[in-house]
Amino acid sequence: xxxxxxxxxxxxxxxxxxxxxxxxxxxxxxxxxxxxxxxxxxxxxxxxxxxxxxxxxxxxxxxxxxxxxxxxxxxxxxxxxxxxxxxxxxxxxxxxxxxxxxxxxxxxxxxxxxxxxxxxxxxxxxxxxxxxxxxxxxxxxxxxxxxxxxxxxxxxxxxxxxxxxxxxxxxxxxxxxxxxxxxxxxxxxxxxxxxxxxxxxxxxxxxxxxxxxxxxxxxxxxxxxxxxxxxxxxxxxxxxxxxxxxxxxxxxxxxxxxxxxxxxxxxxxxxxxxxxxxxxxxxxxx
Numbered sequence: 078x079x080x081x082x083x084x085x086x087x088x089x090x091x092x093x094x095x096x097x098x099x100x101x102x103x104x105x106x107x108x109x110x111x112x113x114x115x116x117x118x119x120x121x122x123x124x125x126x127x128x129x130x131x132x133x134x135x136x137x138x139x140x141x142x143x144x145x146x147x148x149x150x151x152x153x154x155x156x157x158x159x160x161x162x163x164x165x166x167x168x169x170x171x172x173x174x175x176x177x178x179x180x181x182x183x184x185x186x187x188x189x190x191x192x193x194x195x196x197x198x199x200x201x202x203x204x205x206x207x208x209x210x211x212x213x214x215x216x217x218x219x220x221x222x223x224x225x226x227x228x229x230x231x232x233x234x235x236x237x238x239x240x241x242x243x244x245x246x247x248x249x250x251x252x253x254x255x256x257x258x259x260x261x262x263x264x265x266x267x268x269x270x271x272x273x274x275x276x277x278x279x280x281x282x283x284x285x286x287x288x289x290x291x292x293x294x295x296x297x298x299x300x301x302x303x304x305x306x307x308x309x310x311x312x313x314x315x316x317x318x319x320x321x322x323x324x325x326x327x328x329x330x331x332x333x334x335x336x337x338x339x340x341x342x343x344x345x346x347x348x349x350x351x352x353x354x355x356x357x358x359x360x361x362x363x
Contacts, residue, residue: 079203082283083177086201087154089287090181093199093294094152097183098138100298101150104305105142112312113188118142120150125348132157133177137351141358144309146188149354154179155347163344168277169206177203178345180211181294182338184355185301190321192308193217193229193269194328196355197297198338199290207283209290210276212251213237213297214259215304216269216328218321223270229304230270236300237273240292244285251275261331268331272300325357332356 098120105117118140126134135153142148156177164170180200187194199211215233217223224230234252241248255274260267273293278286332339332355342352 079177079207082201082207082287083154083179083203086287087152087179089291089294090152090154090179090199090201093291094136094138094150094181096295097181097298098140098150100302101140101145101148101185104302104309105140105144107306108144108309112309113143115143118145118148120148123350125351127155127157127346127348129157129346132346135348135351137348137354139354144187144189144192144305146186147354147358148183148185149351150181150183151351151354152179152181153347153351155345157345160344163341167204168208169204173205175204176345182351182355183297185305186325186357187305187309189309189311190218190313190317191222191311192305193222194325194357195297195301197294197301199294201287201290206279208277208279209286210278211290211293212255212272212274213293213300214255214269214272214274215301218324219317220320220324223267223324225270227270229308232304233270233272233300236296237293239299240289240296241273243292244289246275246289248273259331260335261327262335263330264327266327268327319361322359322361323363325360326362328355328357329360 120138120140123137133155138150140148159170159174164174182198184196194216197213238248251273255271258274
């Protein structure tokens with residue numbers, strides 16, 4: 078049973094990666110030359126393997142372009158055994174620490190400070206149990222955009238709400254879960270303007286859970302690409318760039334201090350280069 082599910086999930090994450098990379102490259106191509114001189118960026122792909130026998134691996138996809146200063150879209154399918162510490166915290170792993178995990182994870186850090194950063198991931202994990210998780214969140218890097226009532230935030234939330242309503246999932250719960258998860262506790266402030274987040278999704282109907290997770294992945298394109306295309310047409314000032322670099326520091330702080338995905342990847346022997354590619358390319362702290 079699990080083998081067929083693993084194959085389908087890993088194949089879907091690969092297909093979604095291809096769709097997303099294609100659309101992001103189109104944004105690079107269509108950007109106005111006066112604001113973004115130079116050649117449009119394209120993704121380069123680098124396969125990697127875990128440093129354990131039969132541990133699986135993945136493919137890192139990186140774009141460093143004229144619109145997107147740094148954009149990573151990565152897929153992986155890994156297997157192994159949890160440490161005793163991690164096995165105690167993961168469903169179905171306390172008696173049998175073996176695991177299998179696949180997913181897609183992306184982060185986009187635009188050059189234009191008026192264009193928000195964005196993160197999305199979906200994943201499928203198997204121990205003696207199996208479940209899905211994922212979500213997406215929007216992170217503006219201008220103070221006047223860090224309000225959930227802006228047009229960008231409303232558009233993003235509406236797009237991520239759509240798959241929840243189509244599959245009769247609790248959008249308000251997933252929205253609140255996102256706000257709770259992507260919170261910088263040491264600063265007592267949100268990382269961005271939210272989105273949705275869910276984990277350990279196992280309703281008892283695997284096909285339904287998989288279909289929902291697929292639609293969450295597809296919704297990312299509806300949620301972010303229109304924002305990117307609109308915002309990339311806006312010129313920016315040096316003061317806005319400075320503000321962007323400082324607020325990017327919040328992203329670094331969250332990923333290193335609070336993000337469970339970063340911890341999971343590093344503690345299970347994942348690829349350090351792709352795990353830490355979520356970090357912004359240039360950051361300042363005042």
